[in-house]
Amino acid sequence: MRLLSVNLGRPKAVPYTDQPQGLTGIDKQPVEGAVRVFAPGPKGEGGSGLAGDTVCDLRHHGGDDQAVYAVAREDLDDWGRELGRTLANGAFGENLTTEGLDVSDARIGERWRIGAEVVLEVSAGRIPCRTFQGHLGEERWVKRFTQKAATGAYLRVIVPGEIRAGDAVEIVHVPEHDVTARMQFRAVTTNRELLPRLLAAGEALHPEALANARKHVEKYGG
Numbered sequence: 001m002r003l004l005s006v007n008l009g010r011p012k013a014v015p016y017t018d019q020p021q022g023l024t025g026i027d028k029q030p031v032e033g034a035v036r037v038f039a040p041g042p043k044g045e046g047g048s049g050l051a052g053d054t055v056c057d058l059r060h061h062g063g064d065d066q067a068v069y070a071v072a073r074e075d076l077d078d079w080g081r082e083l084g085r086t087l088a089n090g091a092f093g094e095n096l097t098t099e100g101l102d103v104s105d106a107r108i109g110e111r112w113r114i115g116a117e118v119v120l121e122v123s124a125g126r127i128p129c130r131t132f133q134g135h136l137g138e139e140r141w142v143k144r145f146t147q148k149a150a151t152g153a154y155l156r157v158i159v160p161g162e163i164r165a166g167d168a169v170e171i172v173h174v175p176e177h178d179v180t181a182r183m184q185f186r187a188v189t190t191n192r193e194l195l196p197r198l199l200a201a202g203e204a205l206h207p208e209a210l211a212n213a214r215k216h217v218e219k220y221g222g
Contacts (some may be wrong), residue, residue, distance in 0.1 A: 001098065001099065001100040001101045001168065001169040001170070001171070002099050002100060002166065002167065002169055003096055003097075003099075003114055003115075003163060003167045003168075003169055004073055004089055004098060004099050005030035005031075005090065006031055006035045006050070006095065006164060006165055007028035007029060007030050007031070007089060007090030007094060007097065008029065008050060008052045008053040008054075008095070009024075009025035009026060009027055009029070009053055009054050009093065010025065010027075010054055011023045011024070011056055012027050014134060015134070016131060016133070016134025016135070017056075017057070017130070017131045018130070019131075023056045024056050024057070024131050025055055025093075026093035026135045027090075027093070027135065028090040028094065028095065030089050030090055030097075030165065032164075032165070033164060034163070034164045035051060035052065035163055035164065036051040036160070036162055037049055037051075037067075037068065037114075037120075037161060037162065037163055038051070038067075038157060039064050039160065040062060040063060040064060040067055041063065042063055042064060043062065043064070043065065043066065044059065045058070045063070046064060046067075047061075047063075048067065048095070049062075049064075049067025049157050053095060060129065064156050064157070065123045065124070065154065065156050065206050065207060066123070066154040066206070067120075067154075067156050067157050068095050068096060068120055068155040069092075069094045069152060069154055069155070070094055070095065070096040070097075070103050070120075070152055070153050070155060071092045071098070071152035072097075072098050072099070072102065072103040072104065073098060073099045075103070075104060075150045075152065076092065076097070078150065079148075083138060091136075092132075092136075092152065093132065093135065096114075096163075098169060100169075101169055103152050103153050103181070104149070104151050104152060104180070105180045105182055106153050106180060106181055107122065107174060107175050107177065107180050107181075108122055108124070108175070108177075108179045108180065108198075108201035108204050109122065109175040109204030109205075110171060110173060110175060111158060111173040112155075112169050112172065113169070113172045114163045114167050114169050115161070115162070115163050115164065115167035115168065116161070117159060117161035118157070118160065119157075119159035120155040120157060120158065121156050121158050121204065122153045122154070122155055122181055122204075123153075123154050123204065123205065123206045124153070124154045124181060124184055124185075124205070124209055125149070125151030125152065125154070125181035125182060125184050125185030126151045126154060126185070127185070127188070127189070128141065128142045128145040128146060129142070130142070132145070147190075149182050149185055149186055149189075149190075150182070151185040152181070153181040154206065177200035177201055178197075179197060179200050179201040179205070183198070184198055184201075184205065184209055187209070187213070188209055188212055192216065195212065195216040195217070195222070196213065196217050198213040199214070199217065199222070
């Protein structure tokens with residue numbers, strides 16, 4: 001298991017976002033050399049957890065519980081075959097493109113060591129948006145992505161440090177529950193009957209998903 005690339009985005013004006021000045025940082029490109037990884041602060045205040053990476057939409061992206069976004073190269077290749085095109089590392093706006101790691105089916109609370117020091121923890125799957133669809137330029141992209149549920153994973157930073165392309169990735173902790181990033185995504189989108197099961201992940205779950213699950217159980221039982 002290894003890190004194929006570290007991808008950073010700069011502000012770019014596009015017609016498919018509702019952000020002020022029409023800016024987005026979703027067009028992330030691989031970079032060479034070491035990149036500092038850190039906990040950026042609360043959502044709405046802190047942006048990306050990677051130095052040099054830009055988050056323009058602080059309402060929905062960035063912050064400690066979504067500090068880093070990872071996608072498996074295997075998922076990009078699978079999508080590429082379906083779409084009939086090659087998807088480069090960073091094509092999904094991911095910070096980390098991995099190899100040999102089942103990112104979408106990683107468990108909430110699972111921890112990865114990348115390189116010598118950085119430790120990241122899985123918090124949620126990625127929810128697709130209008131900006132993502134515009135960036136990919138694929139019709140019905142949000143619906144197709146949602147149906148496939150190969151979400152990748154958002155991660156929080158447990159131990160900061162530096163990472164670079166080629167670093168080894170080691171899974172250093174796997175929780176006993178069975179709540180994965182993919183399950184969490186399905187629970188909050190197409191399969192809300194799964195919401196009670198999310199509670200098994202406890203505080204490791206993204207706070208918004210945890211609140212959603214608790215509210216569902218209070219209203220409908222579980």
